[in-house]
Amino acid sequence: MKKQLSIYLSMGYPKLDTALHLVPKLEKEGVDFLELGLPFSDPLADGETIQNTSSIALKNGMNIDLYFEQVRELRKSVKMPFVFMGYYNSVLSYGVERFLNKCRESGINGLIIPDLPIEEFNTTIEPNLNGLKFHFLITPKTEIDRIRYYDKLSNGFIYAISSNATTGESSAIDEGKKAYFQHLQKLNLVNDVCVGFGISSKQDVDDVYQHGFGAIIGSKFLKCLAIGEDEAINFIKEIRA
Amino acid sequence: MKNYVSDKGYYGEFGGAFIPELLYPPVKELADSYISIIESKEFQTEFKDLLKHYVGRPSPLYHAKRLSEKYKTNIFLKREDLNHTGAHKINNTIGQILLAKKLGKTKVVAETGAGQHGVATATVCALFSIPCIVFMGEKDIERQAPNVARMKLLGAEVRPASSGSKTLKDATNEAIRYWINNPDVYYLIGSVVGPHPYPDLVARLQSIISEEIAAQMHEISGKENPDKVIACVGGGSNAAGAFYKFIDQREVDLIMIEAEGMGVNSGSTAATSQVGSPGVIHGSKTLLMQDGYGQITEPYSISAGLDYPGVGPLLAHLTSTKRAQCLSATDEEALEAVKELCQLEGIIPALESAHALAALKKIQFEPNENVVINLSGRGDKDMTTYINNIAL
Numbered sequence: 001m002k003k004q005l006s007i008y009l010s011m012g013y014p015k016l017d018t019a020l021h022l023v024p025k026l027e028k029e030g031v032d033f034l035e036l037g038l039p040f041s042d043p044l045a046d047g048e049t050i051q052n053t054s055s056i057a058l059k060n061g062m063n064i065d066l067y068f069e070q071v072r073e074l075r076k077s078v079k080m081p082f083v084f085m086g087y088y089n090s091v092l093s094y095g096v097e098r099f100l101n102k103c104r105e106s107g108i109n110g111l112i113i114p115d116l117p118i119e120e121f122n123t124t125i126e127p128n129l130n131g132l133k134f135h136f137l138i139t140p141k142t143e144i145d146r147i148r149y150y151d152k153l154s155n156g157f158i159y160a161i162s163s164n165a166t167t168g169e170s171s172a173i174d175e176g177k178k179a180y181f182q183h184l185q186k187l188n189l190v191n192d193v194c195v196g197f198g199i200s201s202k203q204d205v206d207d208v209y210q211h212g213f214g215a216i217i218g219s220k221f222l223k224c225l226a227i228g229e230d231e232a233i234n235f236i237k238e239i240r241a
Numbered sequence: 242m243k244n245y246v247s248d249k250g251y252y253g254e255f256g257g258a259f260i261p262e263l264l265y266p267p268v269k270e271l272a273d274s275y276i277s278i279i280e281s282k283e284f285q286t287e288f289k290d291l292l293k294h295y296v297g298r299p300s301p302l303y304h305a306k307r308l309s310e311k312y313k314t315n316i317f318l319k320r321e322d323l324n325h326t327g328a329h330k331i332n333n334t335i336g337q338i339l340l341a342k343k344l345g346k347t348k349v350v351a352e353t354g355a356g357q358h359g360v361a362t363a364t365v366c367a368l369f370s371i372p373c374i375v376f377m378g379e380k381d382i383e384r385q386a387p388n389v390a391r392m393k394l395l396g397a398e399v400r401p402a403s404s405g406s407k408t409l410k411d412a413t414n415e416a417i418r419y420w421i422n423n424p425d426v427y428y429l430i431g432s433v434v435g436p437h438p439y440p441d442l443v444a445r446l447q448s449i450i451s452e453e454i455a456a457q458m459h460e461i462s463g464k465e466n467p468d469k470v471i472a473c474v475g476g477g478s479n480a481a482g483a484f485y486k487f488i489d490q491r492e493v494d495l496i497m498i499e500a501e502g503m504g505v506n507s508g509s510t511a512a513t514s515q516v517g518s519p520g521v522i523h524g525s526k527t528l529l530m531q532d533g534y535g536q537i538t539e540p541y542s543i544s545a546g547l548d549y550p551g552v553g554p555l556l557a558h559l560t561s562t563k564r565a566q567c568l569s570a571t572d573e574e575a576l577e578a579v580k581e582l583c584q585l586e587g588i589i590p591a592l593e594s595a596h597a598l599a600a601l602k603k604i605q606f607e608p609n610e611n612v613v614i615n616l617s618g619r620g621d622k623d624m625t626t627y628i629n630n631i632a633l
Binding site: 040041042044045047051055058063064065087088089090091092093094114115116117119120136137138139141142143146161164165166169 | 249257258259260261262263265266404405410414417418421422424518519520521522523524526529531533534535536537538
């Protein structure tokens with residue numbers, strides 16, 4: 001797999017329309033695909049950083065209608081894949097079928113819904129997926145049989161969480177994580193694997209690449225973005241150097 | 242014990258386990274083992290023994306004669322307020338701590354709203370020498386200071402939840418996040434909410450309330466069942482417990498009272514079943530208060546224990562199938578009910594339970610009906626609110 005770099009962006013943060021000018025720049029800097037986060041009032045799987053960016057985005061007025069509008073606008077000029085990342089209640093409230101149609105229409109390519117496990121996915125999203133990819137999350141505690149099951153069902157990359165933690169709470173990549181990556185690598189999964197949660201430096205990214213995986217950066221990028229867009233772009237340059 | 246939940250954790254359309262993959266292992270461990278553990282003879286012996294000698298069960302079913310006279314029917318109060326720690330919450334924490342022990346867990350995390358569940362958790366953790374962390378909304382820490390002190394005295398660490406509305410919903414988010422980051426701890430949830438199997442687990446542990454009501458009713462009146470059972474509902478654990486045995490007994494009217502706050506349409510309410518719609522909160526599909534975009538809205542009630550934007554999936558199912566009737570009472574009506582019970586029966590109820598008492602003014606009773614009100618807790622913790630809101 002090519003050394004893929006993905007960035008997570010909270011849509012509507014720090015300003016309501018930040019994504020509209022930031023995303024083209026990210027593509028120019030060599031980001032391979034984006035996770036576009038729809039802010040939710042109660043983001044259970046997120047640490048403090050994304051809780052804050054979500055809450056600011058909501059205060060700025062971000063909502064699901066505006067989210068799709070911005071995605072459609074971006075799709076006019078941006079080629080890289082967009083992955084929707086949000087919580088299931090937002091999908092349910094919008095209507096599952098309507099949501100999936102809107103994803104396809106506006107230019108979303110895949111979905112990550114961290115609070116929708118496979119047991120619920122089968123009866124809700126799956127029957128209407130129609131060409132969209134669904135990215136399952138696995139953790140160091142996910143049993144091999146379950147990983148294989150996800151691999152069989154997946155039509156896109158599998159999202160490997162680097163450690164048992166909410167987003168942005170995990171420490172740097174240590175021996176324990178490396179052992180986990182080796183274990184994953186040996187499974188020879190059919191689908192690509194991208195590693196996220198706790199990826200915050202060039203060193204982390206290189207470690208992930210060494211195992212043939214893609215890297216996803218969320219909280220650290222948003223922390224840079226809190227300082228300023230230049231800081232955020234420079235961070236990407238550093239990773240891509 | 243009668244089972245109401247499907248294998249996937251559903252009551253009709255409500256329930257399930259909408260959890261991040263990170264929580265799959267501990268939730269599965271619990272789901273696979275809870276029934277066999279809590280139905281084992283060993284568990285039941287220890288559970289019943291503690292409920293009797295430590296909690297003080299059975300709690301009395303008290304015939305409130307002056308209240309009955311006023312409302313021209315037979316009113317019985319199920320005195321959960323007389324339990325150790327002052328509320329029904331301890332029935333659940335005793336059960337879950339025994340379960341946690343059986344699963345080999347060495348640390349407990351919990352959330353609390355009014356602090357009653359936090360105190361009940363801190364109590365059983367002290368009893369079994371298990372370290373415990375209780376998350377509590379910053380706003381609740383302010384309005385329930387005595388319970389914060391109780392938890393600390395009992396050796397629990399109280400962590401303020403400063404996100405969102407800084408109340409029970411956010412304390413629950415924080416407790417779940419702590420659990421994600423520390424999957425080996427036991428999450429001791431306080432109500433019939435959360436991902437399967439928690440709603441069923443807590444309902445089963447609280448069902449001792451309705452078991453006792455049935456036996457006591459029979460002893461007092463010679464009748465098998467009461468005619469009506471009334472309980473307040475936030476998450477719904479005391480209602481689930483008071484209803485459980487009667488769910489299949491259609492002749493028993495089940496009546497839930499939610500906290501209306503300043504009024505159902507005031508924008509300051511916690512009457513979830515009236516203003517809510519189906520959604521997912523804390524891992525469960527249920528009725529919840531949300532805006533048009535699916536953002537969970539902030540509930541309001543004078544009572545910290547009812548200030549929750551969701552309701553347990555079992556109760557959502559009972560109301561949506563019309564098996565239970567759902568009413569609501571405002572802050573003001575609850576405060577009136579506090580005064581009334583104090584003056585007529587010499588009992589100071591918790592603000593939560595006062596909502597159930599306020600239902601008396603909203604229901605037409607037959608003169609010879611047997612009506613049970615679950616008096617879920619005592620009012621000691623609410624004295625500051627009473628001092629500030631009731632002319633003494």
